Amino acid sequence: MYQDRRKLIWYAIFGVLLISIIGYTVSYFGSTRTVAVTSKNITSFSIGEQDKKASKQLAATKQSVRVKKGKTYTLSYVGTSGYANGSTTVTPSTTTVAINPDYSAEKLSGILTTDIAAINTAITSSGTSIDTLYTIQKGTLSNFGAWYFTTLTYNGSKEDASSDTLIVGLQKKQGVWTVVLTPDIIFTTAAYPDVSRDFIDAANAYQNSHIIPVEV
Amino acid sequence: MIIVLIAAVVFFAVQGVGHTGKIATTVEVQPKDSVVKMGGAVIGSGTIYLSPGEYSFTAEKTGFTTAKQTIIISKDNHYVGLTPTPVSTEAIAWSNQTENALAVEQIGSKRSDTSGQTASTKNPLIDRLPYSDILGPFTVDYAFDTTDSTKTKIVIMDSTANGRVKALQWIRSQGVDPADLTIEFQDFTNPTNQGDI
Numbered sequence: 001m002y003q004d005r006r007k008l009i010w011y012a013i014f015g016v017l018l019i020s021i022i023g024y025t026v027s028y029f030g031s032t033r034t035v036a037v038t039s040k041n042i043t044s045f046s047i048g049e050q051d052k053k054a055s056k057q058l059a060a061t062k063q064s065v066r067v068k069k070g071k072t073y074t075l076s077y078v079g080t081s082g083y084a085n086g087s088t089t090v091t092p093s094t095t096t097v098a099i100n101p102d103y104s105a106e107k108l109s110g111i112l113t114t115d116i117a118a119i120n121t122a123i124t125s126s127g128t129s130i131d132t133l134y135t136i137q138k139g140t141l142s143n144f145g146a147w148y149f150t151t152l153t154y155n156g157s158k159e160d161a162s163s164d165t166l167i168v169g170l171q172k173k174q175g176v177w178t179v180v181l182t183p184d185i186i187f188t189t190a191a192y193p194d195v196s197r198d199f200i201d202a203a204n205a206y207q208n209s210h211i212i213p214v215e216v
Numbered sequence: 217m218i219i220v221l222i223a224a225v226v227f228f229a230v231q232g233v234g235h236t237g238k239i240a241t242t243v244e245v246q247p248k249d250s251v252v253k254m255g256g257a258v259i260g261s262g263t264i265y266l267s268p269g270e271y272s273f274t275a276e277k278t279g280f281t282t283a284k285q286t287i288i289i290s291k292d293n294h295y296v297g298l299t300p301t302p303v304s305t306e307a308i309a310w311s312n313q314t315e316n317a318l319a320v321e322q323i324g325s326k327r328s329d330t331s332g333q334t335a336s337t338k339n340p341l342i343d344r345l346p347y348s349d350i351l352g353p354f355t356v357d358y359a360f361d362t363t364d365s366t367k368t369k370i371v372i373m374d375s376t377a378n379g380r381v382k383a384l385q386w387i388r389s390q391g392v393d394p395a396d397l398t399i400e401f402q403d404f405t406n407p408t409n410q411g412d413i
Contacts, residue, residue, distance in 0.1 A: 127408025134408075152408075154377075162404050164377040183408045186384055190398045200395050208388065213352075213381040 032066045035090055037075075039099035045077040047090065075099075082107045103144055111145040119148055119177050123168055126179035134166070134183075140206065146172045147199065149206040152183050165211050169203040238265035241294040243273065244326070246319045247310065250277040250300055266294075279304035287330060295330045297323035339368055341392045349386065352379035356386065359400075373402040380404060 039045065039060055047065050048055025050072045058065065067073050073090040079101040086101050103111070112119075116138075124131045130152065139150025148170040154163040169181035180195055181187050186207060187200045245252050245261045252261050253274045266289045273296050275283045280300030287296055299320045302311040310316055339358075346357040354375035361367035372383045380401055387394050 127406075128410045130408055158377070162377070162407055164380060164404060166406075166408065184406060185380055185401060185404065186394050186399060188395050188397055188399060197395070201393075204393075204395055207384070211381050213378050213385065215351075 031069055033069050034064050035067055035094060036064050036096045037062060037099065038096070039077070041080050041083040041101055042077045042099055043080055045075055045099065047073050047075045050074050050089070077101065079104060102142060108141040108145055112141050112148075115141075115145075115148075115172075115177065119150075119170060122170060122177045122179050123150070123152070123183075126168065126182050130183065142202065147202060148172075148177070149203055151206075151210055167203055167207045167211070169199060169206075171199070238267055239289055239291055239294050240264075241266050241289055241296060243296045243298070244323050245275045245283075245298045246316065246323055247277055247280075247300070250275040250280070250283075250298065252298060271296075273298060275300050277307075279307035285327065293330060295326050297327035297330070299323050299327075339392075339397070341370070341387065341390055341397075342368060344390060345370075347386065348374070349379070349382060352376070352382040354379035354383040354386075356383050367398075369398040369400050371400045371402060375401070375403050377404075 037045070042060045044057060044060050045062075046055040046057045047067070049068070055074075055076070056065075065075075067090060070092050072092065074087055075090050075097055076085070076087040077099050078085050082104055083101040084104045088097060088099070090097060102108075119139075120136050123136055130136070133155055134152035135155060137151045137153060139148055141148050150168060152166040152168060154160070154165065156163060164185050166183035166185060167181070167187070168179060168183045169187070170177050171180050172178075180199065181192060181203050187195075187203050189195075189197060189200060192200060241264050243252060243259070243261045243264060248261070252259055253276070254264075254271055268288075268290050270286060270288045272284065272286045274285075275298035277300050280302055283298040283300040285296055285298055287293065302308045311320065342358050346355055348355040352375060355373050357371050357373065358368045359371050361369065370387070372380055375383060380403075384394055387397070
């Protein structure tokens, strides 16, 4: 009689445990989803819910992560030598994340030191009197050292009608720096139908972040 | 009598089904005997039923240059007004007659409203123009392309260099990407484009 009661208690405990495990499993898979991750040139990445400190560290070889449905995450990655660290946002609708970090700031700086003379020569020859009317500022290399954007600041009086700071965009093609977007205030797809939208957007983003109007 | 009635009911039912989802579009032309075409096919003037979308119309008449109009037909935008421009002596004499001149003017007036609506549909920024900021300073407005009245360009005027940067900021603040526009800076002449390189 006593043994039967003990058996019954063990069965009850086992049953409750089993139901709990099944419940937890169903609940976990019902409330989470898989995001596929492809990566190159990184050593590791981590993912954590946005605005929360906790994050989960994962090896670069991991090809998917489970995230809670309806939540936004920040995926941070560490680049291998010569590649930048960075982060990307995983929204509730993101299904795939492709991590492909650009060169690191140090590597881009090294390329720029080597290429700056050729870049400035190309800019100077892309329009009239650029070398006398403007000062070519030090710009930014991006897209694995193949894109360069900079500003040309007007040397004359600020009162001159066309004293605007101009933007110029160059691409390195077969090792040669070429001016793709000639110096101007802004770039449009109508004016440059043969230039990729990504490049025009990057040039205009450079304009928006580097030419700040004076508040009167 | 009953057969006629049934035929009438069937006719109107078929007509109604045929026009389902289509918009009654008025096509007016002066001179009235011009040859009106839609997408190259002769259609004549009057009321036609069209599905919403973009259509191109022309009106041709000897002694006149061909009139063209491209329109995005919608429930709020369904008027086509074509007025070929007189070139020959007879055509000019026709256009100088008061009643003809008045009819042409009325069509032109209706067409202007339509062009504005078409431009607004293609570029929502136009509904918020003109916009001026005296502290920029700048004014943003729009103008129609001289060769195609359905195409518009954004005109930034009354501006300084600082104002032009602020004008671009204002355009972005309206949720419009400047890269998608055709922009004319009236007070700016690019010094790097002057003369031969």
